[in-house]
Amino acid sequence: MPLHRIYHPLSAFSTSDKQKISERITALYTDVGLPAFYVVVLFTPVENESFFVSGKPTDKFVRVVVQHLARQIPSEEGKKQFSEKYENVLAPFVKEKGYDWEVHVEEVPPDMWRENGLIPPIKFPEIEKEWARQNKPIPY
Numbered sequence: 001m002p003l004h005r006i007y008h009p010l011s012a013f014s015t016s017d018k019q020k021i022s023e024r025i026t027a028l029y030t031d032v033g034l035p036a037f038y039v040v041v042l043f044t045p046v047e048n049e050s051f052f053v054s055g056k057p058t059d060k061f062v063r064v065v066v067q068h069l070a071r072q073i074p075s076e077e078g079k080k081q082f083s084e085k086y087e088n089v090l091a092p093f094v095k096e097k098g099y100d101w102e103v104h105v106e107e108v109p110p111d112m113w114r115e116n117g118l119i120p121p122i123k124f125p126e127i128e129k130e131w132a133r134q135n136k137p138i139p140y
Contacts (some may be wrong), residue, residue, distance in 0.1 A: 001038045001039075001040060001069045001070050001113070001115075002029060002038060002039050002040070002066060002067065002068050002069070002070075002071075003040045003042070003066070003067045003069065004025055004039070004040065004041045004042065004064065004065075004066050005042045005044060005064070005065045005066075005067075006021070006041065006042065006043050006044065006062065006063075006064050007044045007046050007051075007062065007063040007064075007065075008043065008044070008045060008046065008062045008063075008099075009045070009046065009048065009051060009058075009059040009060070009061070009062075009099075010045045010046070010047060010048070010059075011059070012045075012062060012093075012094075012097075012099065013043065013093060017093050018041075018043050020093070021041070021089065021090070021093055022039075022041040024089040025039060025041055025086075025089055026039040026041075028082070028085055028086065028089065034071070038070065053100075060098065060099055060100055061099060061100045061101065061102075062090075062094050062099050062100070062101040062102075063101070063102050064090070064101065064102070064103040064104075065104060065106070066086070066103065066104070066105040066106065067105075067106045067107075067108055068105060068106070068107045068108065069108050069110065069113045070110060070113060071110075072107040072110075073107070079105075082105070083103070083105070086103060086105075087103070090103070
């Protein structure tokens with residue numbers, strides 16, 4: 001389950017922006033065959049007096065933390081491609097609006113992941129297989 005936490009100034013994104021960003025992030029995963037329900041995006045607005053860079057308050061910075069839980073990107077080239085695609089998703093909403101930003105992706109060991117208190121099957125649970133049959137195969 002990829003979890004995306006986007007920390008941003010209060011006025012950075014409209015409701016429409018959040019919807020578009022979420023849809024574009026989700027497409028990064030569905031385009032390679034993962035189910036849309038795996039993708040969670042959280043927008044966390046941060047007040048100017050609670051957002052500091054270089055020890056000074058800011059309203060021009062967006063911080064994104066991505067956690068990959070169920071799957072990891074297996075190759076350096078795949079990681080580079082993902083990062084470039086992610087930057088392209090954010091660009092119209094962050095870069096083009098004059099914000100500074102930072103993105104980092106954590107790949108959490110799948111054996112540390114639980115879903116509703118249960119240990120999910122790590123490799124291709126039935127529902128994921130069905131999604132792949134209806135859409136396209138998962139490349140990893």
